[in-house]
Amino acid sequence: MNTNVQDQFKFTEVYQIERIHNPTPEEFQRGFLSVRKPVIITGGMSGWKALSSWTPDYLSTTVGNRQVDVNVSQSRMFMGDTKTGFASLRKTMKFSDFMSVLLEKNRSTSNSYYLQGQPMTTIFPELVQEIETPDYFDKKLLLVINLWLGAHGNISPLHYDASHNLLAQVSGRKRILLFDPKQTSFLYPFPAYSKIPHLSQVNIDEPDFEKFPKFSKAKCIECVLEPGEMLFIPVLWWHQVYSFDTLNIAVNFWWKEKLRQLLLTYSGMRLLAQIPAFFWQEFRNKVNSTSNPK
Template identity: 30%
Template sequence: MAANSIKPFSAEETQRILHHLQQPAVFMNMTCGWPVLHWTAEHLSTCIGDKLIRFRLGRKDGLNTPLFETQCSYVEAKLVHFLSWTRGQTGADVGPFSEFPYSEYWAYADYKYIAILFQDQPSMFEEVMWSNFGFEGRNGRESTLWIGTEGANTPCHLDSYGCNLVLQVQGRKRWHLFPPEDTSKLYPTRIPYEESSVFSQVDVLHPDLRRFPDFHRARVHTVTLHPGQVLYVPRHWWHYVESVDPITVSVNSWIELDVDDVARVSEAVTKAVVCAIKRAPSDDNSDNWLNPTEEGVASHNENMQYVNLAVGACAQRQKDLCHSKRTWDPRDTRPAKRDSSGQIRKNSDPVRESVPFRVPFGPHLIPVRCQQDSPEMREATPKDLEFKSSRNSTGTSQEDCTVSSEAAHRTEAAPAVRLHQGKQECGPGLAQCRACDCADETSESSSEDYEESAHALITTNDLLACLVHPDIITRVTELLLERHTGSHRTTASS
């Protein structure tokens, strides 16, 4: 099929849709003819040749705690070694993977910048056509490649600055997403530290509700992404991603939006506090706290320079806003438009923007909705809820829904929420959500538990978690801006 095949939405229409989308959604039939759809692991192995790629490995048996990237094993291997390993081969054919039995480990080549991976083959950049989504000039150069085995996953986290467009190329990935409003229920942590990400302390598939009791009220949206489909993940939506097929390949374009100046101050303060405390030598401060995706540790002087620059820029922006209020036209109620770099566009068309816009959900744009499980669904068996539909359907509609339930072991008194139980999974590109069951899991707390926690030793990480709590950082940001500007209290929102 030709690369210029008719798409359900034009580039301009898609850009407008993205501007108004407030929830995750799956775009259907937007990538017909994209050459990148031929990027299977086998094809990429031919293109990459003997170049070494860093793989992250983790054990398949979970421990009911997130497996952060700082706790994984790593190998550098050829892609042909990876493929041989997935086929059950051993010895020299699998290179460094020989130390990791395939039956016990998953592997993930994640965050691979296409611009670096194919720097000697720049023509491959053009095979990723994000311009169809209204991002003029954006292609594989601004994207990352992800290649994994079944079970490969990224810990649940939110991206601080941007939104994501994710194209599934080979195999399927299941996405578990939570709205920004549920952040406190995800128990955020800054250890391991990564400036652009905040991690959850909860294993969202097998949560420990005795440690994280509020998680049972978190609203999870789940969608299984199939080849050719594109998932849009809005800014600050939490997500946990797992590969569900033997080999998966996906391409991710992370789009940095115009970041609030107050948020930059908050991030600068967080970085200065985390680095200062974690670099201080102590008996309990020897953990591997810096995420592998973070580039080095800045000195305290550098971090304080960053704080001062962020505070200065924020104060100047507030000053400019005060000035603009005196010249602002109250009749101009048009929403801001952003270009491909995320910056606000000027000179919007007042006629077009004055018309109310409704996101055109339908067979070509599927919302990832949140809806509570009904009692009937919770009581049904997996066989009762399974309806097959073609994986290769190009015109999938909302009625082509494959619903599955893994709510086995009904005789157990479930001590923790299992997101696989009572799951409603839609067919290609269709999504579901279940609000975690609010059962009586938290009622089992005993006085012994309280006494044990009351006498627990406070560690450096415990202290740090309190210091960089979002509420604390917000208040510190307010105080810094007050001190810098000499003005009354500023309301900070990050």
């Protein structure tokens, strides 16, 4: 495992990420969700067929002919574009061709490929039956279940999301650096009017301290997620994710945070200002729930 970037970071002394085995939903909500504290849950994926079935052959047989959108990077860092919000280079290709490029021993290209956060219910419906939505949140709040499929060396750069997240590791390991939302002023998010206000401008593996001097004060927490484990990433927590091993597969579950909670925070406001559609949907939900009370 590549740990040579590790010493550059200041780690918070407050705590390491705990591992807890099969907490009850109440234990999870009380100890972690309500206080927005990251945690690794072990044992929660023991019923997942995907853990044994998602081999390259099986996936290629099951969804091999499907056209999928894959992000391509020359640097292994999968950064969004400030104008579009998407990866600057994106390819639509047959899933089986993507798997072949990913697993090629002597790659003919120096590019890296990553199927990055593709919604499962619309794009891979047959695979949804081989996972289980965890009981740790109210299913009515579920926004999307995404598939992440890549290889050793891929990096999702430092960013935060407007929803809570359970990142469930199916195959390979991920190293994750987490920064508390209180660190936001040290992390230089892109401007709120750009398409990527949730991404940091700092390349945290090679920080430019002249341009981003306050980054020297940032403190993070590190963990390595093993197959069969789920990491809870609370809303607005910053994370940078490094993939390891030949085949790296994860599924994540994003669920809604209360609008009121987002509006109370600077980071939440920055994201919401981007999405008029979000407000419109919230308004409609409110109207519907008032006109159809349970």
